[in-house]
Amino acid sequence: xxxxPLPIPPIPSMLSVLIWAPIIGAAAIAFLPGGENQPSRVRLxxxxxxxxxxxxxxxxLLKFDITNPGMQLTEYLPWNETLGLGYQLGADGLSMVMLxxxxxxxxxxxxxxxxxxxxxxxxxxxxxFISGGVAGAFAAQNLLLFFxxxxxxxxxxxxxxxxxxxxxxxxxxxxxxIYTAVxxxxxxxxxxGMVWLSGGTSFAYDxxxxxxxxxxxxxxxxxxxxVAFGIKIPLIPFHxxxxxxxxxxxxxxxxxxxxxxxxxxxxxxxxxxLQLFPEAWAIVAPxxxxxxxxxxxxxxxxxxxxxxxxxxxxxxxxxxxxxILVAAAAATPLALVGGVAQMFSHGIILxxxxxxxxxxxxxxxxxxxxxxxxxMSPIRGLPLISALLVLGGMASAGIPGMTxxxxxxxxxxxxxxxxxxxxxxxxxxTGLTAVYFVILLNRTCFGKLNNRLAYYPKVVxxxxxxxxILTAVVIFLGVQPTWLVRWSETxxxxxVATIPSVEKIASTPVAMK
Amino acid sequence: MVQTPDLPKTKLPPSTHEFAEVxxxxxAGGSMLPDTPENLMQIIGLYKAYAVPMDFYWRDxxxxxxxxxxxxxxxxxxxxSQEYLDRENHYAGDNADxxxxxxxxxxxxxxxxxxxxGETGKIPKLLHHLLHDRINMEFAEECMRSMLWxxxxxxxxxxxxxxxxxxxxxxxxxxxxxxxFQGNPVMQGLYKLFPDMFLEQCRQMSYYANLxxxxxxxxxxxxxMSDIYDEGGFKGVPDAMDFLVNGIFAIAGRPIYHHVYIRGxxxxxxxxSKGFTWLYxxxxxxxxxxxxxTSPFRGTKSYNAQAAQVPDKQKDFHYGILYADxxxxxxxxxxxxxxxxxxxxxLPQYLVDYxxxxxxxxxxxxxxxxxxxxxxxxxxxxxVIQALRTALLYPLDDPNPKHLQANREFFEAQxxxxxxxxxxxxxxxxxxxxxSQDYR
Numbered sequence: 001x002x003x004x005p006l007p008i009p010p011i012p013s014m015l016s017v018l019i020w021a022p023i024i025g026a027a028a029i030a031f032l033p034g035g036e037n038q039p040s041r042v043r044l045x046x047x048x049x050x051x052x053x054x055x056x057x058x059x060x061l062l063k064f065d066i067t068n069p070g071m072q073l074t075e076y077l078p079w080n081e082t083l084g085l086g087y088q089l090g091a092d093g094l095s096m097v098m099l100x101x102x103x104x105x106x107x108x109x110x111x112x113x114x115x116x117x118x119x120x121x122x123x124x125x126x127x128x129f130i131s132g133g134v135a136g137a138f139a140a141q142n143l144l145l146f147f148x149x150x151x152x153x154x155x156x157x158x159x160x161x162x163x164x165x166x167x168x169x170x171x172x173x174x175x176x177x178i179y180t181a182v183x184x185x186x187x188x189x190x191x192x193g194m195v196w197l198s199g200g201t202s203f204a205y206d207x208x209x210x211x212x213x214x215x216x217x218x219x220x221x222x223x224x225x226x227v228a229f230g231i232k233i234p235l236i237p238f239h240x241x242x243x244x245x246x247x248x249x250x251x252x253x254x255x256x257x258x259x260x261x262x263x264x265x266x267x268x269x270x271x272x273x274l275q276l277f278p279e280a281w282a283i284v285a286p287x288x289x290x291x292x293x294x295x296x297x298x299x300x301x302x303x304x305x306x307x308x309x310x311x312x313x314x315x316x317x318x319x320x321x322x323x324i325l326v327a328a329a330a331a332t333p334l335a336l337v338g339g340v341a342q343m344f345s346h347g348i349i350l351x352x353x354x355x356x357x358x359x360x361x362x363x364x365x366x367x368x369x370x371x372x373x374x375x376m377s378p379i380r381g382l383p384l385i386s387a388l389l390v391l392g393g394m395a396s397a398g399i400p401g402m403t404x405x406x407x408x409x410x411x412x413x414x415x416x417x418x419x420x421x422x423x424x425x426x427x428x429x430t431g432l433t434a435v436y437f438v439i440l441l442n443r444t445c446f447g448k449l450n451n452r453l454a455y456y457p458k459v460v461x462x463x464x465x466x467x468x469i470l471t472a473v474v475i476f477l478g479v480q481p482t483w484l485v486r487w488s489e490t491x492x493x494x495x496v497a498t499i500p501s502v503e504k505i506a507s508t509p510v511a512m513k
Numbered sequence: 514m515v516q517t518p519d520l521p522k523t524k525l526p527p528s529t530h531e532f533a534e535v536x537x538x539x540x541a542g543g544s545m546l547p548d549t550p551e552n553l554m555q556i557i558g559l560y561k562a563y564a565v566p567m568d569f570y571w572r573d574x575x576x577x578x579x580x581x582x583x584x585x586x587x588x589x590x591x592x593x594s595q596e597y598l599d600r601e602n603h604y605a606g607d608n609a610d611x612x613x614x615x616x617x618x619x620x621x622x623x624x625x626x627x628x629x630x631g632e633t634g635k636i637p638k639l640l641h642h643l644l645h646d647r648i649n650m651e652f653a654e655e656c657m658r659s660m661l662w663x664x665x666x667x668x669x670x671x672x673x674x675x676x677x678x679x680x681x682x683x684x685x686x687x688x689x690x691x692x693x694f695q696g697n698p699v700m701q702g703l704y705k706l707f708p709d710m711f712l713e714q715c716r717q718m719s720y721y722a723n724l725x726x727x728x729x730x731x732x733x734x735x736x737x738m739s740d741i742y743d744e745g746g747f748k749g750v751p752d753a754m755d756f757l758v759n760g761i762f763a764i765a766g767r768p769i770y771h772h773v774y775i776r777g778x779x780x781x782x783x784x785x786s787k788g789f790t791w792l793y794x795x796x797x798x799x800x801x802x803x804x805x806x807t808s809p810f811r812g813t814k815s816y817n818a819q820a821a822q823v824p825d826k827q828k829d830f831h832y833g834i835l836y837a838d839x840x841x842x843x844x845x846x847x848x849x850x851x852x853x854x855x856x857x858x859x860l861p862q863y864l865v866d867y868x869x870x871x872x873x874x875x876x877x878x879x880x881x882x883x884x885x886x887x888x889x890x891x892x893x894x895x896x897v898i899q900a901l902r903t904a905l906l907y908p909l910d911d912p913n914p915k916h917l918q919a920n921r922e923f924f925e926a927q928x929x930x931x932x933x934x935x936x937x938x939x940x941x942x943x944x945x946x947x948x949s950q951d952y953r
Contacts, residue, residue, distance in 0.1 A: 379877045
């Protein structure tokens with residue numbers, strides 16, 4: 001006789017911990033006495049807070065009912081009823097995966113940061129602050145609350161790039177700030193449009209009636225959402241901030257930018273585009289699919305031409321984010337599961353790559369393809385880092401046995417029936433991923449070490465561990481893909497079920513053209 | 514600090530050669546290696562670390578040449594017999610025929626201790642062998658093969674090599690081969706079918722003997738240099754080089770031969786009476802084959818012969834220790850990792866302490882000692898160049914400017930070998946590297 005599921009006792013503020021633990025931790029670290037002279041102590045404190053947040057997130061994952069497609073772990077506190085703003089949190093499968101990714105990569109980013117970081121209190125406070133803000137955005141169930149959390153990370157990221165970045169950090173940080181500010185303004189305008197034009201007074205998701213708007217208005221508002229979040233993802237031609245920001249940011253910040261922040265873009269497109277404007281979505285889906293495929297091809301081809309390995313990884317990120325847009329456009333149950341899986345998978349693979357590129361730059365002193373050589377050399381080179389770089393490249397290129405393959409395969413399998421040509425273009429882009437990673441690995445890891453220059457410091461365990469942990473996750477999810485998709489499957493299926501027209505239009509001959 | 518030896522009284526105008534500084538140093542009786550205390554410490558420490566495995570190399574090379582000979586399945590050729598471990602060196606020890614060096618005649622105590630325990634402790638000899646916890650004879654064989662492969666070096670001064678093609682040698686080898694395979698119809702049949710193959714194997718055995726006899730001399734030389742250094746005897750790199758030059762002349766006439774012992778009977782494939790000597794028939798070809806030439810080795814870089822990365826002529830080969838890329842460790846070649854591994858076991862403590870201070874300390878000691886080895890071999894090559902100059906040209910303090918000019922041209926010709934552009938020789942040569950102490 002089947003047992004009835006045990007009722008989960010309501011524990012208030014479960015999701016709030018994910019937001020406020022890092023933010024309170026950030027405040028505590030910012031005022032840690034004597035911390036400025038003891039960066040490793042501050043780093044340890046920040047890592048402890050991040051690890052606790054991760055553990056809490058995993059605990060929530062255990063509490064999460066994967067059979068329930070609706071919002072769970074909800075919280076509500078009235079805030080400003082006049083404005084329609086409430087402290088309203090909740091998580092479905094999509095949010096849950098993103099929350100785990102956020103807390104995991106925050107911990108990894110802190111772990112892989114230098115023990116000698118200058119101004120450590122500010123650095124780690126900002127990272128924790130971002131973690132709290134991003135968690136809030138993923139958990140928010142109110143448009144205004146989402147917007148507040150979305151904007152919260154803007155200045156910290158600006159500071160993290162402009163203070164601890166590379167040579168052109170000021171330029172990159174300002175560019176990032178302008179693009180993200182424009183993105184925020186567009187989001188705000190679209191949100192206001194959604195509520196005001198539909199005659200609502202509350203910004204709570206569950207009270208929105210955007211489907212009642214005319215198709216034209218829906219398309220206009222959806223366009224605002226797509227462009228706004230397209231900047232964040234980023235999609236071409238809104239991507240030009242990305243190579244500069246990713247390259248100039250230090251490795252931990254690049255991990256957060258590519259692994260977490262970019263996911264806010266794809267999350268926003270799914271949550272506020274696909275879910276709130278299903279009819280308009282069905283109309284623009286073919287164009288979106290082609291846009292995603294073009295982004296994927298552009299990212300891959302441009303990556304091939306790069307001479308800087310970090311820039312190469314940055315462009316590869318543009319390419320891989322394109323797959324998610326194709327999956328979202330297709331909006332089949334399988335494609336959406338694949339899209340969410342790709343969001344997670346891309347996050348951890350990008351984190352490995354940025355971390356390893358950071359170690360290489362730190363040890364060798366250059367990221368130039370033409371100067372790097374022979375790092376696989378067993379004694380004077382960086383053999384483990386090179387081996388993991390090979391593995392990261394393979395994971396990114398979608399080699400079976402690793403999470404990249406699972407996510408991409410599901411995306412392609414799910415999208416092909418709806419949009420065959422964009423899907424095929426994405427498959428070609430995957431092939432091109434292998435091309436640029438072979439170029440990167442061949443020039444970086446193989447060949448001869450330069451006898452005059454190759455006196456690199458040895459890689460210590462604290463530099464190896466983040467990559468080893470990420471590798472373990474990449475391989476585990478590659479051979480046990482259920483753990484990657486089970487969390488979001490019910491939610492994404494429910495998402496598609498509410499928009500039957502998408503499937504209908506997507507599978508019509510018109511869409512096949 | 515680099516100390517330049519005193520220049521001769523008769524002065525030539527400064528050399529315009531690319532390595533003018535090195536040439537001036539050679540003309541002043543110095544070495545290609547700058548005279549610094551650090552260099553002296555490194556090269557002497559390495560001579561000691563090299564001498565211990567070399568004490569095994571020469572014994573085993575002679576064991577293979579004289580006892581194993583043409584065994585078609587020489588699985589145990591590195592399992593040297595006690596007789597060869599106890600064998601007295603001809604030029605060192607109380608029982609030496611001609612005692613020139615002060616060390617003991619039988620195998621060095623450090624060598625015996627290592628053979629017994631290795632790194633893994635007291636385990637059966639076969640396990641030591643399979644775990645490579647042993648003296649790696651593969652390096653010695655690689656050197657021998659280089660000498661065999663780069664034939665006709667220093668001819669006609671070197672008469673050993675042409676002799677291997679003579680009828681007399683073939684007749685001697687034939688007798689030994691027939692005796693060795695007596696009662697073995699299969700091998701006798703194969704010998705009838707492929708006589709040249711057996712003869713070539715016999716030539717290889719002769720080179721085993723050649724190299725074994727060469728190193729029998731070098732091992733006690735290096736031991737003694739280490740002892741003198743420990744006693745504070747060497748004041749600089751030139752002193753160490755002079756010791757080698759004097760050693761070369763002291764032993765130059767040592768006979769080079771190949772005897773094989775089959776069922777207790779001695780077969781003289783190359784009899785001592787042929788008059789082949791240590792300097793011309795062993796030392797000079799060895800330096801040319803092993804220090805300069807050898808063969809392209811499998812490193813992390815592949816050589817593409819079709820893209821003309823490998824020279825057409827063997828004399829243009831440049832893969833020896835003087836050109837070697839010591840960084841890609843873990844591959845075969847000269848100096849192969851195996852030699853470095855052998856030397857690692859016998860480093861003097863002062864060198865271990867020194868290496869710990871630089872680069873990755875103990876982690877990359879194998880490379881650091883490889884580079885010290887390269888420095889020490891530049892010093893040995895300098896000794897050979899000075900010895901050749903002494904034998905063929907004029908004293909360094911010769912008052913005749915024409916003679917000094919001849920000396921200079923000789924030195925310049927020698928160093929020009931490191932400046933040739935063909936096949937990337939110039940980039941590969943480490944002469945410019947070893948001028949700096951930062952090359953580690």
